[in-house]
Amino acid sequence: AQSVTQPDIHITVSEGASLELRCNYSYGATPYLFWYVQSPGQGLQLLLKYFSGDTLVQGIKGFEAEFKRSQSSFNLRKPSVHWSDAAEYFCAVGGGGGADGLTFGKGTHLIIQP
Amino acid sequence: NAGVMQNPRHLVRRRGQEARLRCSPVKGHSHVYWYRQLPEEGLKFMVYLQKENIIDESGMPKERFSAEFPKEGPSILRIQQVVRGDSAAYFCASSPAGSVAYNEQFFGPGTRLTVL
Numbered sequence A: 001a002q003s004v005t006q007p008d009i010h011i012t013v014s015e016g017a018s019l020e021l022r023c024n025y026s027y028g029a030t031p032y033l034f035w036y037v038q039s040p041g042q043g044l045q046l047l048l049k050y051f052s053g054d055t056l057v058q059g060i061k062g063f064e065a066e067f068k069r070s071q072s073s074f075n076l077r078k079p080s081v082h083w084s085d086a087a088e089y090f091c092a093v094g095g096g097g098g099a100d101g102l103t104f105g106k107g108t109h110l111i112i113q114p
Numbered sequence B: 001n002a003g004v005m006q007n008p009r010h011l012v013r014r015r016g017q018e019a020r021l022r023c024s025p026v027k028g029h030s031h032v033y034w035y036r037q038l039p040e041e042g043l044k045f046m047v048y049l050q051k052e053n054i055i056d057e058s059g060m061p062k063e064r065f066s067a068e069f070p071k072e073g074p075s076i077l078r079i080q081q082v083v084r085g086d087s088a089a090y091f092c093a094s095s096p097a098g099s100v101a102y103n104e105q106f107f108g109p110g111t112r113l114t115v116l
Helices: none
Strands: A003-005 A010-014 A019-021 A024-026 A032-038 A044-050 A056-058 A064-068 A073-078 A087-094 A108-113 B005-007 B010-013 B019-024 B031-037 B043-050 B053-056 B065-068 B075-079 B088-095 B111-115
Touching (some): A010 A019, A019 A108, A024 A073, A032 A064, A032 A073, A044 A056, A044 A064, A044 A073, A073 A087, B010 B019, B019 B088, B019 B111, B043 B065, B043 B075, B075 B088
Parallel strands (some): A010 A108, B010 B111
Antiparallel strands (some): A019 A073, A032 A044, A032 A087, A056 A064, A064 A073, A087 A108, B005 B019, B019 B075, B031 B043, B031 B088, B043 B053, B065 B075
């Protein structure tokens, strides 16, 4: 069965500092990987996705993520965070080649310190 | 250019009542997914539907829950005889037909169900 682990429940970062959110997945075949962001009381917005090709993917709002097959990881990064980045971040994995329900991690709550 | 729409945004029901949650996918999308988010948890997949067909309901509780996506109109998630444990945020997502595009799901704002 597929699974996603986000080891950090909460992360606090100073505004302007760099950010890395960790995501490890378990999937038997080539995974489709996603990062979503959720603001309080809102739905989910897709930040970026990895299907194939270049393992470093660029997303919206200055985010990027790197797929490392050997480590089963898909960590999200941003060189300089802004106060508006405070939110809940979810990593998700889906089956390749077809339409499957996504499997989500439990999320990482990002707090930005002034 | 409307995204996924869900209504109501908030729903309060007493134990034993029925809850009906509606989801209108992005125009032109033929795939709909329902997820449930319990407090402090990630989203859990419930069911995947295409028009008039349930494709995968492996995440749906065996009793009291049902879903449909008719030829015309929104997708409906129906919970009969609600219990307190059904209190959660229910999210709908849609995706277009196609190969790689299948897995890019666009999420609605969710319906927050509270069972008293």
